[in-house]
Amino acid sequence: MGVMGQLLRSNMDAATQGLFSDQVRQGVKTGVHSLGRGTPGREAVRQSRRDLDMALKDLSPAERKARLAPGANTAEVQALRDAEAMRAGEITDGIKSLGTAAKDWALGRDxxxxxxxxxxxxxxxxxxxxxxxxxxxxxxxxxxxxxxxxxxxxxxxxxxx
CATH class of the missing domain: 1.10.287 (Helix Hairpins)
Structure with missing residues (x-):
């Protein structure tokens, strides 16, 4: 972070000191991180999609369709389902964290x-x-x-x- 970014951050911290407690700040930080990039669930979804693309790359259209059919339970498809479930849990946790922080802030619980x-x-x-x-x-x-x-x-x- 450059000098200007540090100055803005320190001024913002000072200006919001009376408005946001450490508890609320931590809740927002946790929520934003869970919704953002670089989380384990997001990376797992990306990797599973890459693996599935590599597995389907050399197959004919009919074979691809059979592999991706709703009842098909190949290892690649199952890995993608598991990764998407993990990411959905991260998103749910992030939204809950943001909601709790906003509620605590509005009601003065902090x-x-x-x-x-x-x-x-x-x-x-x-x-x-x-x-x-x-x-x-x-x-x-x-x-x-x-x-x-x-x-x-x-x-x-x-x-x-």
């Missing part, structure tokens, strides 16, 4: 004393992000701060007004 100010900051950050995304979407679709893309008068990022 804050020992449950300070109201910490929760207020968190909900404020969510609201600010919503308003910011709404405003950006408004500009991208041809509107402005006080009018939507059809010229109707309303306030960007605030629903029901």
């Amino acid at each position: 804050v020992a004393d449950g300070r109201a100010m910490t929760l207020a900051k968190r909900y404020g950050a969510v609201a600010a992000g919503s308003v910011g995304l709404g405003t950006a979407g408004r500009f991208l679709t041809g509107g402005d701060m006080t009018h939507d893309n059809r010229g109707n008068r309303d306030i960007a990022g605030i629903p029901f007004i």
Whole structure:
């Protein structure tokens, strides 16, 4: 990581210190890693597909079809099924980890004393992000701060007004 990346990371860590606890950060890190590249399940699927391609490479179309039929239970097909099951488990675990981290963050479970100010900051950050995304979407679709893309008068990022 370059100097600029280190600077951005240290500033981001300092800025988010009150928003995200170590518990939430670890949950997100675990979830993203499980969904990302380089996991054992993903590599096993890739290798199984390569092995299956090599096994089928020299066969005629009829032989390939017979080898890949739903009832066929060749070693290559079974290895691919097992690898895909492992990858599906990794994806499920990653989604669960991200969901648990988000739930803990939103409910303040990671804050020992449950300070109201910490929760207020968190909900404020969510609201600010919503308003910011709404405003950006408004500009991208041809509107402005006080009018939507059809010229109707309303306030960007605030629903029901």
